[in-house]
Amino acid sequence: MGKRLAQQTEETRFQLQKGRMLRAAARCFNEKGYSGSSLRDVANILGLTDAALYYYVRNKEELVYLCYVRAAEVGRESLHRAIAEGRDGLDIVARYIRYHVEAMVGERGPVAIMSEIPSLKPEHREEILAVSREHGALFERILEQGIADGSIAPCDVRMTGNAIMGALNWVPKWFHGDASVAQQVVAEFPHILSAGLRPDN
Amino acid sequence: MGKRLAQQTEETRFQLQKGRMLRAAARCFNEKGYSGSSLRDVANILGLTDAALYYYVRNKEELVYLCYVRAAEVGRESLHRAIAEGRDGLDIVARYIRYHVEAMVGERGPVAIMSEIPSLKPEHREEILAVSREHGALFERILEQGIADGSIAPCDVRMTGNAIMGALNWVPKWFHGDASVAQQVVAEFPHILSAGLRPDN
């Protein structure tokens, strides 16, 4: 108790620490894997003791769950921003890739890779899966829109979605905070994934 | 003891069971995550008891390690076959994607996603990382070759490699054995990842 009664400053402090914790956890999970990361590992990054994490979270499962909620939000916001700003289907796709990657390698990161959804407890699992499916479905609709408006060549939107999402989801696996690499990803990914490899187009 | 002295038939039987075990383990790890998969889960798939696995493997770490060795082999063979058969850089890339995907969704599968390299013991980790780096480097050289022969537009080969590898690595995450989906992946991925989304090319 106390969390509820806290004033502005307290809330902020609490939220800030919790946010730091989630990013520390995401980093651990991405780098060392879920099983390879003990709560002690996560806590150490914050200069805390493992037990301290229980002040912010009920248990490890909830920690993972919250990481995934954050990851889902980042993806969702990126896609919606792209939809709001993009001119046609292809432009929305390129923007989405750009925004999502920017978030992952920028201040919002690290973002957790959703590799352990099955170890979430049923309610959490269903929630994350639902959000995930929704995201995929929306992205596929964007692809269809692009095909309709002629900016994207006819294709299997399900497979194309899987391919692009896969490339995005894998980013946190090899990106570890190098600023110059961050620039490269942001500069190259949108083009690679939307324009392909062929010359002269 | 025994493994060494075994005759042809024995060796075959042993190897067969071990192979089944590795595929069962890969399936578990991909679906339920490493930490979410107990040896009991893996053994159950084979209709065995957890303890039985220790006849084939020293411990869980070695089980993961062997899964990764297999995964690396599949990738390596696919790339080398593509190099042997491809005409130019782009053709090699497309073939590699095709062969690798075919293997992953076909009889060779499931292939483990290498998500838990850090939890391998140092020697194993180094070995897998080395193979992995080598694979990435070779792929980048293919991209360079393609740029040189004009079949691939100039690009950041590191980032392009990361993008394509990411899309491939993610396949086992969403593919769960559906035959018709398998066809689609094989049919679409090479084109999506090498030709991109743009129309008229």
Add this chain to the structure above:
DNA sequence: CGATTATTTTAATCTAGATTAAAATTTTTG
């Protein structure tokens, strides 16, 4: 078939790491 070897199971351990409760410390607030 009997003996030898291969494979699996049963039944204990053993252990890292998650979890908890109570105490200590730090921060905020009036």
Add this chain to the structure above:
DNA sequence: CAAAAATTTTAATCTAGATTAAAATAATCG
């Protein structure tokens, strides 16, 4: 500054699941 609330630590538990040893079963071979 003193009291109250917030945060962290210390010091135990508690537990799932990995691991092991010995026994049981199945397969193979001469």
